[in-house]
Amino acid sequence: MSEYKPLKFNVPEPTGRPGDQPDFTYVQIPEAGSVRRPEIDVPATDIKDLATTMIRVMNTAGDAVGPWAEDIPDEALLNGLKAMLRTRAFDERMMTLQRQGKTSFYMKCTGEEAIAIGHKAALMKGDMNFPTYRQQGLLLSTDYPIVDMICQILSNEKDPLKGRQLPILYSARSHDYFTVSGNLGTQFIHAVGWAMASAIKGDTKISSAWIGDGSTAENDFHSALVNASVYKPPVIFNIVNNQWAISSFRGIAGGDKATFAERAHGYDIPSLRVDGNDFLAVFAASRWAAERARRGFGPTLIEWVTYRVAPHSTSDDPSKYRPKEESDAWPLGDPVLRLKNHLIARELWSDERHKQAESEYDEEIRVATKEAESYGVMGAGSSPKDMFEAVFEDLPPHLREQRQKMGV
Amino acid sequence: MSEYKPLKFNVPEPTGRPGDQPDFTYVQIPEAGSVRRPEIDVPATDIKDLATTMIRVMNTAGDAVGPWAEDIPDEALLNGLKAMLRTRAFDERMMTLQRQGKTSFYMKCTGEEAIAIGHKAALMKGDMNFPTYRQQGLLLSTDYPIVDMICQILSNEKDPLKGRQLPILYSARSHDYFTVSGNLGTQFIHAVGWAMASAIKGDTKISSAWIGDGSTAENDFHSALVNASVYKPPVIFNIVNNQWAISSFRGIAGGDKATFAERAHGYDIPSLRVDGNDFLAVFAASRWAAERARRGFGPTLIEWVTYRVAPHSTSDDPSKYRPKEESDAWPLGDPVLRLKNHLIARELWSDERHKQAESEYDEEIRVATKEAESYGVMGAGSSPKDMFEAVFEDLPPHLREQRQKMGV
């Protein structure tokens, strides 16, 4: 046996850093329509191949093709596109608010809009989402009051969360939107618990858990999958793989060689890997998983392949760690443009209507922002009294004492 | 679309409970020699099949067959058998000590001896093991002083751990045996860190991490696999699947449908599933993984399929939760008998020598026990002064004060 050579320490590197040309050759993109669509009662072991391919429905011509091309009502598609436009308009306006110093912090979902919005469209009222901070589409595709969202962002007197929580960490039980945690990954197991409860009660509600590629590294990713593996509750695990976690690329989460979708297999949980910029694919895969869950066939994990076009947050500058042009080079395109083209191809939409819709949402959000600002910005209007409330249902003596001492 | 039926909550059940006949039909046992043996530089994706089968070398006739049948020196095999006998003798004697009230607690590894002992034989001096409480074979197959082990169990004046740690949670750096934690799963990531350090330093040492089937559910199982997935350090992950975790069967850890070996795939880590009661298979698989690690090809996960013949610990009574005859019905047999038969078939061993060896080890351990007992039992002989030492390297003022006040 030969001598052993010194071991080497391996630290994976992304395909590009500032100054480099973007290189997305690692993204293997199968033809739209080429991936099979199994029955919803399929065992996990029979669809392992679906974790390493990519389910896509829209082809380059904008047509919906293949077995995942569902019969979606026109209305639903139009709503999807509109919600994406609305979300994009919202994100832009909120960035402006932050730059104006009216809020401290904001996070955009640019380029990822199809995922939350397409998924939400496939769920039913009462199905609870356990989102991260980048699923504003779950709210913006519903009738949840935009003014309330902005008031939360401004932490003003009408903030539904009374100034207690950071901007964008919304909570909207009425709209099946679980309170967003600032701690990564913790909500994944909450979604499992929620789904277990639905099964325990013999209800038909399902839950949908959200996590980023980077955050799959957190330990509660495992607690969620282990429990789902054991109790087979009606939960959908959504991994939004937008390639980056602040400055770390997906390889630092172990997602370079194996796909995130493959994580499910060791837990006997079926998984799909889906083009997250393809609204039709998002909707179809979500409906499949939701139906599977609701019919009692248990959890599904879906890896949504997408790209974080925006900076991580308003505190971040991605030009420090990735090629400037990377987002333009992203091979799966812009979800808004792609659905727009599809709808135009189906003669349900036009460039004019698109422009018009853009300015409508811009206007809607401008007006809502104006109203929200009138209730205060940057925490103004919040009440110190609220600080002591809701720690417990009833104010315990020591908090009453502290509040009294403060004189509020 | 039809109405949805109420969801059902799924709690997996083992194939037998007290009063039932044992049922091991779920254990699929391929013929010895039937599983292929890939090269050590194989990518994880190319050997996924090895995670759902079972590598076996000894056939029913006691012959070593197939590609995993290695050329093992006779001496190594004889040492392996002897170490297993020694371990079994040790376990029996320690149980007696516990029943005599000389120690509070003991845990046997009966039926699982081949795993730690065969694995250790495949490692080199300087390769660190990060064991759980059931790998006493890692020490008992070496020249680690038995008296020291018993003194640790008795927590007496010669306890190398000075009475500070529970019985059996040994620590033996000199013998590449990391301090055993009472907290499950935590050591898995330590092993990864250790292996990362070896790679960072450009050394050739590897590490070997140990965990039980039940404990794979702990979150640090994930932290270990994620980090191994990223940095590809020279670590072997050993999962000892002995079917039970106290009263919970492997299904409560999510190991009923998917195998534990399959957990590795989502992390791009190759894995093997091995008959843990087949000493030859244990040695061969361990050598494969160790060579792979040491040659810079990174981590391997091995699921060792075995059965916990013993109660969980001296505090446990398995007849409360599993069929009484289950251990007799275990289809992979007794590792000691199987290696014995193999060695007899190879004319290296005989019934007489076996009996003789049994009584030799019995005697060795009897004598060692007697010596150890002379240093005190059940904590006798420990020094209260030691209680304050080794919290930090230097005694800080507050501990000095506390010790002084105690007057020691």
Added chain:
Amino acid sequence: MPQMSMIEAIRDAMDVKMAADENVVVFGEDVGYFGGVFRCTHGLQQKYGTNRVFDTPINESGIVGSAIGMAAYGLRPCVEIQFADYIYPAYDQIVSEAARLRYRSGEQFTAPITIRTPVGGGIFGGQTHSQSPESLFTHIAGVKSVIPSNPYDAKGLLIAAIEDPDPVIVFEPKRLYNGPFDGHHDRPASNWSKHPLGDVPEGHYTVEIGKATTFREGEDVTILTYGTMVYVAEAAVNETGINAEIIDLRSLLPLDVDAIVKSVEKTGRCMVLHEATQTSGFGAELAAQVQERCFYHLESPVVRVAGYDTPYPHAQEWDYFPGPARVGRELKAMMETV
């Protein structure tokens, strides 16, 4: 009235609540078929089925995390962490999630969960079966912490915890499961069947969270304590003849400040006594509050008697454990201070 051990009382509390409220579910490691390593859930799965009483993976974060999700759904999970020494993997879920859910969600989501966990030493269990981590939770805004010292309180507090709209941790002093224990480990163990506090009413009753009880009335010094140490304090009092008032706090957060102040104002001296390591133990909070609130009544400093600041040792358990001799010595010393 039925006579119950603390284990039986705890089991009975869950039984009463499960019978009355179908949203109460019980789970944890080995709590289902087997009924728990301390047998606290014995028989419950048989009675209520696997839908409501079940085994979990060995993943404490998952136990608490899934309980939070269930609670958000509307259930009332009562979970077991097998030993408090194993609660740390669940620490993030308790601190960052359960404790803050109500606050951060504008009360849209709450976490009415109960976490039962055995604490304390005296069973020769070494560093991983003996810890008393209560002060790591009293520092966290949004969780309540209680610790009963007898079967009656154990049942009443556990029912109150399950009914509480917020997360409650019930620390169960494992050394008291079968009988009161005064620290004299070398004497025969006594059991609850011979003790008045082993009288446990059938059916529903609660012990209010946030209320202490005077375990022994006295005039000369107040001993603030809880759990196993209540009996150690009693033994020390009997052995020294010092007429101490022993307050069994029962609830650490919220704390019964009125009961504490009343007693210390009467006695003018105060000892705080617990098993947990001293530095930043709950005794620090008690000492701080007593001197804040009763400064002008104090004739001598508040004295803390607590575990030494080391990991819980194994062989040296009875040197480590703050037993009646040590407590008695400290009591005498403080009575001599003027």
Added chain:
Amino acid sequence: MPQMSMIEAIRDAMDVKMAADENVVVFGEDVGYFGGVFRCTHGLQQKYGTNRVFDTPINESGIVGSAIGMAAYGLRPCVEIQFADYIYPAYDQIVSEAARLRYRSGEQFTAPITIRTPVGGGIFGGQTHSQSPESLFTHIAGVKSVIPSNPYDAKGLLIAAIEDPDPVIVFEPKRLYNGPFDGHHDRPASNWSKHPLGDVPEGHYTVEIGKATTFREGEDVTILTYGTMVYVAEAAVNETGINAEIIDLRSLLPLDVDAIVKSVEKTGRCMVLHEATQTSGFGAELAAQVQERCFYHLESPVVRVAGYDTPYPHAQEWDYFPGPARVGRELKAMMETV
């Protein structure tokens, strides 16, 4: 002498140690290529390579757990937890493993690791970017906790921490990274370049772990504090004109009891001041010790000024933060007590 911000001083400490000792490795979330979200490790990967400075998965337990394994091997890991609010997933590894390795292994294995983590509020960071969890660590036997309040101490303590044979947590008050902050958030921010404590020697020096420093001498009352609150205390003193002695503890465990006792015996009064929530905060330990050790010198109760017992709110930050007005009010009140 070079003028450094606290960020630069921290970076320089790592640089000095990495240059001197090839076993020192630095890692954490975003600390590698990017140099840390607060830029504390900026440039180190370029200088020392990915073998010694690297990004980690977003898994705090893995960061600390792998550091323990590396330390057992012989390295000296200095890791970053991006915000102290995210340290809880690593809590089990710190408490059950790093803190106990030496003890339980008969000193065969030790964990000389340094955990750097930004703490404290004042950056409008809400409940997950503002916490001060130090007392959750001072309760744990086997870890040391330090918290510098200026660039000089930051560098000296961090070097001492990396050289320490045991695990040390370095809490970095993030509000002080760029300049001293006295709680007057509405006034222009100052920065270290204009402050004498921004003078940081080049090369190697240490600040001894376990030693406090007198930040301001005074006669009438002792303020025990650390981190950002040192400057708040100073502001309150200036605004009230009360001649307080301000002790910057710097090291919480071990604690410089002698310095504390000396000062309180001189002044006869004591305030303890910190950002963390009050109940079971480190102030409880301080108050307990001061009354234990200085009882007969105290003219009034030890007063605690601390964060309210709520999660750290977002919009109400300046109501919550114990600023100079509140501190001043409490100072005046306690000086009026006889």
